[in-house]
Amino acid sequence: MKKLIKLVPAAILVLFISAFTLNKTVSNGYGIGDIAEDFSLKNIDGNMVSLSDYKEAKGFIVTFTCNTCPFAVMYEDRIQALNEKYAPKGYPVIAIMPNNTDVKPGDALPEMKKRAEEKGFTFPYLIDEGQHVYPKFGATKTPHIYVLEKTNKGNVVKYIGAIDDNHTDASAVKVKFVENAVDALLVGKEVEQKETKAIGCTIKV
Template sequence: MKKTIKLMSALVLILCISAFTMNNSDFGGYKVGDVAEDFSLKNIDGKMVSLSDYKDAKGFIVTFTCNTCPFAVAYEDRLVELDKKYTEKGYPVIAIMPNNTDVKPGDNMEAMKKRAKEKGFTFPYLMDEGQKVYPKFGATKTPHIYILEKTKKGNVVKYIGAIDDSPRNPSGVKVKYVENAVDALLSGKEVELKETKAIGCSIKV
């Protein structure tokens, strides 16, 4: 019996370590340097939104987020600030809600509309209806960030991961991953830190 318990404990530990060390490419999603496909998703205002709608954009800060995850909620104000800071510079925030709303009814369209109004979202808040977009990106968490740069080849992935190094506490931020990456792109420089571990709730399927 003790031997069985030890084996089970070892298996759980291995699975936990594997989950912690997996990166985006382990889930079949985009890697840094890949060209992201465009999409057409419904916004909270009922209109369909695509990346191609943004004729003057230099790139995008795409975030997979939701209403019900505490980590996503903790980042809402920071997303608004990112959009305010970078939209005029050519890098708007595009928020996508990827969860299955049968599993998480608190993430349905009506709840999305209510949350966006309460928080004063300045960016589109799109529903990944049918959950067709997030698997292409390889997103696994809410929030999960993808910075895309518009090029002649298309929208090239330049950064994948977390917004910053303080998921729960905005006052504890020491490294602003997204801001550093976008600032580098705006300066015509290479993004130094191209991938970090996204911290948040698993996407509900």
């Protein structure tokens, strides 16, 4: 009985540590004001792409997305529209596919290339091979957006979350979170709504 009593607290401690570790893994990542590390990821054209390649950029709309998530598909046209509107102003979209392609073969590089051609993507569509980049950002969904502002200190995280407030109907959107954030940065203002809840499919590991 004494051994059992000793084992119970130990078991609870193990469960507590496991739960804490799991929670830390899920919630870990950049916060508002953090400096996002640069990366080098393969584009659908086979070339490697880094944020540092964009010498004239004022910032970036880093978008974690994929082919197979219905939420991501619903946002494809809006992501394209973001790039068309803001890339000329210095805030290009950098799309990253974060899923494990063994779990989601429909997100493999050839399928990414096919989808980009079908939709006429004008932004780079990169694959996070080895899944090293998305955990640094703390992305958990597709789509999940990070607006970065280029500064002398590096690329500062200014907004994290959803693209807008209506994933099902673009015509019914009332608040465009990403547009509001970028518009504020372009005129030197503080982003008012810095974080929102990303709505989408969980990233497959």
